[in-house]
Amino acid sequence: MGMTITEKILADHASEREVEPGQIINVRIDIALGNDITAPIAISEFKKAGALKVFNREKIVLISDHFVPNKDIKSANQAKLLRDFAKEQNLTYYYEVGEMGIEHVLLPEKGIVLPGDMVIGADSHTCTYGALGAFSTGVGSTDLAAAMISGEAWLRVPETIKFVYTGKLNKWVSGKDLILYTIGDIGVDGALYKAMEFTGDVIENLPMASRFTMANMAIEAGGKNGIIVPDKTTEEYVTNRAKREYKFYYSDADARYCDLREYNVSRIEPQVAFPHLPENVKGISEVGNIPIDQVVIGSCTNGRLEDMRIAARILKGRKAAPYTRLIIIPATQWVYRQSMKEGLFDIFLDANAAISTPTCGPCLGGHMGVLAKGERAVATTNRNFVGRMGDPESEVYLANPAIAAASAVLGRIGSPEELQNPGEIDEV
Amino acid sequence: MRFKGRVWKFGADVDTDAIIPARYLNTSDPDELARHCMEDVDLSFAESVKQGDIIFAGKNFGCGSSREHAPIAIKAAGISCVVAKSFARIFYRNSFNMALPIMECPEAVDVTEAEDEVEIDLDRGEIINHTRHKTFSCQSIPPFMQELVESGGLMGYVTKKIISSP
Numbered sequence: 001m002g003m004t005i006t007e008k009i010l011a012d013h014a015s016e017r018e019v020e021p022g023q024i025i026n027v028r029i030d031i032a033l034g035n036d037i038t039a040p041i042a043i044s045e046f047k048k049a050g051a052l053k054v055f056n057r058e059k060i061v062l063i064s065d066h067f068v069p070n071k072d073i074k075s076a077n078q079a080k081l082l083r084d085f086a087k088e089q090n091l092t093y094y095y096e097v098g099e100m101g102i103e104h105v106l107l108p109e110k111g112i113v114l115p116g117d118m119v120i121g122a123d124s125h126t127c128t129y130g131a132l133g134a135f136s137t138g139v140g141s142t143d144l145a146a147a148m149i150s151g152e153a154w155l156r157v158p159e160t161i162k163f164v165y166t167g168k169l170n171k172w173v174s175g176k177d178l179i180l181y182t183i184g185d186i187g188v189d190g191a192l193y194k195a196m197e198f199t200g201d202v203i204e205n206l207p208m209a210s211r212f213t214m215a216n217m218a219i220e221a222g223g224k225n226g227i228i229v230p231d232k233t234t235e236e237y238v239t240n241r242a243k244r245e246y247k248f249y250y251s252d253a254d255a256r257y258c259d260l261r262e263y264n265v266s267r268i269e270p271q272v273a274f275p276h277l278p279e280n281v282k283g284i285s286e287v288g289n290i291p292i293d294q295v296v297i298g299s300c301t302n303g304r305l306e307d308m309r310i311a312a313r314i315l316k317g318r319k320a321a322p323y324t325r326l327i328i329i330p331a332t333q334w335v336y337r338q339s340m341k342e343g344l345f346d347i348f349l350d351a352n353a354a355i356s357t358p359t360c361g362p363c364l365g366g367h368m369g370v371l372a373k374g375e376r377a378v379a380t381t382n383r384n385f386v387g388r389m390g391d392p393e394s395e396v397y398l399a400n401p402a403i404a405a406a407s408a409v410l411g412r413i414g415s416p417e418e419l420q421n422p423g424e425i426d427e428v
Numbered sequence: 429m430r431f432k433g434r435v436w437k438f439g440a441d442v443d444t445d446a447i448i449p450a451r452y453l454n455t456s457d458p459d460e461l462a463r464h465c466m467e468d469v470d471l472s473f474a475e476s477v478k479q480g481d482i483i484f485a486g487k488n489f490g491c492g493s494s495r496e497h498a499p500i501a502i503k504a505a506g507i508s509c510v511v512a513k514s515f516a517r518i519f520y521r522n523s524f525n526m527a528l529p530i531m532e533c534p535e536a537v538d539v540t541e542a543e544d545e546v547e548i549d550l551d552r553g554e555i556i557n558h559t560r561h562k563t564f565s566c567q568s569i570p571p572f573m574q575e576l577v578e579s580g581g582l583m584g585y586v587t588k589k590i591i592s593s594p
Contacts, residue, residue, distance in 0.1 A: 024572045037453045041496055044456070049583050067454060074454035124494040124518055140496040140522035146586045154572065154582075188441055189488035193517050222488060224517055277441060364450035364493075383492060385445040392449075392468040 002252025004160045005229055006195040009135040009249050013118040021159040021256070029059060030117040032147040035103055036064035038122035038140070040081045045145035054089050055151035061093040061112060062086050063103040066360045071367035101332025101358045104128040104216060104300035108208075109332055111241030115230045115248050120144070120153050125300050125382065127218045131211035132238065133230030133248060138219060158224040159258035160195040161186075165202035167266040172416055174310075175210025176302060176380070176400035178202070178263075179217040180271035184281030185261065192222035194258065197251065202265050203228060208237045209306035216301050217382050220278040272378075272413060273398035276386045284403060284415045294325040294377040295408040296389075297401050298356070299363045302380035303331025305338050307401040312344040314405035314416050315351040321411025326353040327369045333358060351408070365390045378407040429529060429550040429577075431508040433480040436473065437542040438466075440486030444519070447490065447498040456497060458504035465501040479506040482548065484540045486512065490519025499528045509548050511555065513537050524573050525582035531555070533566035550577075 003011065003018060011019045013027040034042050039062050046054075054060045062082045067075035086094035093112055100106060104125050107113045113129045119136035120126065122144040129136035139153065147153050165178060183190070196218045203211070211228050218226025228234075230248045238246060272287055274280040297303075297311050308330055320326040328348050330336040336358065339345055348355055362369030363381040371377055371390030377397065379389065384396035397413055406416040416422040445468070452464045466473040483502065489512035490498055499522050502510065510523070513534040523530045529550055536555045540546060544559040555564045569577070579585035 024570065037495060037497075041456045041500075045583055049587050072454060078454060078456075122494055122496075124492065126494075138494040138518050140494055140518060140525055142496060142525040142582050143521065146525075146582050150586055150590065188491055189514065189516070192488065192514060219492075219518075222491065222516060364445070364453075366450055366453075370451075383443075383445070385443045385492060387449050387468040388445050 001256065002254035004195065004197060004251045004255040005133065005249045006135055006160055006197065006225060006227055007157060009116060009118060010155065010157055019157045021157050023157045024154060025157060026152050026154055027118050029120055029147050029151055029153055031059055031061060031113055031119045032144055033061045033063070033103060033107070033119070033121035033123065033126060034144045035066055035123055036068060036075065036079045036082055037066045038144065040078045041141035042122060042144035042148065043081055043085045045142055046148050049145070049149060051149045054148045057090055058092045059151070060091055060148055061107065062091060063095060063100060063106060065100060065102050065358065066364065067366050068097050068359060069357060099333055101334065102300045102303055102360055105303055105331035105335070108132060108212065109334060111238065111243055114238055114242050114244070114246035115234055116246050120147055124219045125216050127223065127226050128212050128216040128300060130215040130218065130225050130227035131208065133228060133234055135225055135227070137225045158193055158195045160197050161191055161259040161261065162257040163196060163198050164260065164262045165198070165200035165265050166262070167202065167264040169202060169265050170269055172270050172402045173265070173268055174400045175206060175213040177268060177271045178265065179214040180273055180278065180281050180398065181263065181268050183217065183221045183278050184271065186221055188220060188277050188279045189222040191218065194223055196221065196223040196226045198226065198228050204231060207306065208233060209304045212304065213301055217278070220382055270400055270403050270415060272403065273384055275384050275395040275397070278382070278384060278398060287413050290376065290413045292324060292378050292407055292412055293375040294327065294369060294371065295404050296327050296329070296362050296369055296377060296379040296381060297404050298329030298331060299360065299381040300331065301382045302401050303329055303335065305335050307380065308335060308339045308344050311401045311405040312347045314402055315353070315409070316347050318351055318409045318419070320352045320408045324408055324411045326351060326408040327356060327362065328353045329356045329359060329368070331358055362389055364388065378404050378413055380404050430548065431480065431482065432547045433482045433508055434478065435540055435542055435544040435546055436477065436481055436483050437540065438469065438483065438485040441488045441491055442469070442485050443492040444490060444495050444498045445492060448495065448501040453495060453497055456500070458500050461497050461501035462504035465505045474505060477505050477507065480508045481506060482546055483507055483510045484537050485510065486537060487514045489515050491516035494518045496522050496526065499523050499526055503528045511536055524576045527577055527581040531566050533564055536564040536566065
């Protein structure tokens, strides 16, 4: 019997010839990650266990990105715990605020995570790296503590659902819309405990940015990991970034899948997830008149350079509607500099946008754009739970960067097609 | 392990932002987290919850973030066990890793209401609802997970393994 890419990576890292769904295995970790919210608990557990040294200083990555630049004294103390631990353990991968980025954009960008890797991260969106053909999953702080000591993690081998996307993408439709549509189809627990393998000619032609966005939101369907078999696009992305060996794994033709979902993307228009679950999706044409107070373009889901470019294309020569706050957050210092070099910042500033240093901040209602009672936001982020971006009586609508930018100009949720001369786009 | 307590009932897809809003994640102090547990869903929870109370909830409990602050807040609030129709996977593993007892039992959730008196026998996988005079048998915990619980969670398990390895 053949194996899926997920099963092959797991088998190799458990030193098994083959693995089966349901089996509990111990895997060797290539990279383990923590942030300023989750790592403090892991560091405390590490010390409590009496451990002195991490198993490998090149395989533990600590990034303060949620509440930095420090939003208050307590967050400053949490970030300091990471800094002190990184110093003490002489960790290779620790980034101070002026060289950092949102972890799930930064790690691929720096070539820290690579195809074929076994990655765990104490952050639910760790599943992002599946876009590179790695097995990558979110875990808790205690898992991170144990991995820092032993270099291993326990995992139950997931069943895999195969998703096949075919057809021609409509204008303004990107990876964000494909994954929102998928979550709308299967529900927020539609892939509970399972691997989501994204395939089909649409995926083969999808740029890396959109692939990252899709894998990133696998967790929003309950998935253990989202994964895309690596190809020429993957190779082009990693070849100049990798500083160590990597391996491409492929799913066998006779691999086992527990379910198959096929989508003709020519029927998919830009999607908007309504409060308060990512599964509450509607096509942009069905949204109706929903006035908004704030737009956030950024996050581990859509804070990449490609996202900045699309937003700029729509905002060029336009302004955010009166009384509408537009907040744009390039996800890494590199994206920030590149956006500036390409003149995108001038476009954003002319549109009355506030541009922030990289941070997860507003996505989880931390800082840099918290919502007041009764306010509504359109965000390119990943979750719209009750109170996610601020007051429990505020609302978050999830969308792609083109819809978010157009909504900022309109002052209500809408499409670039509603603007005069919306422009052409050649990539998403 | 056996627990007896009063039931708090919640619906489906209770997410980690509901269990502990991110605005309180600038600390990992269990008592402080417990003070805000469930506050966006039920403001009375943190104030009225009693040591030993039990949470019953619908499908996909704990969906969303990987924050261990969620099971920490629940445990520190005094909850002895969480029974749900299903659990989101990171919440599921976090609970075993930190030895918060949880059980999947859709039938028991359907019948049980808030304020019911229930008794749970983890080893036998049994839930007895004394208020409704009903007994339910649930899925047993896989042997590896039992070993985790017996070791007092993942850190106990890892420490034991390292000490016993040559």
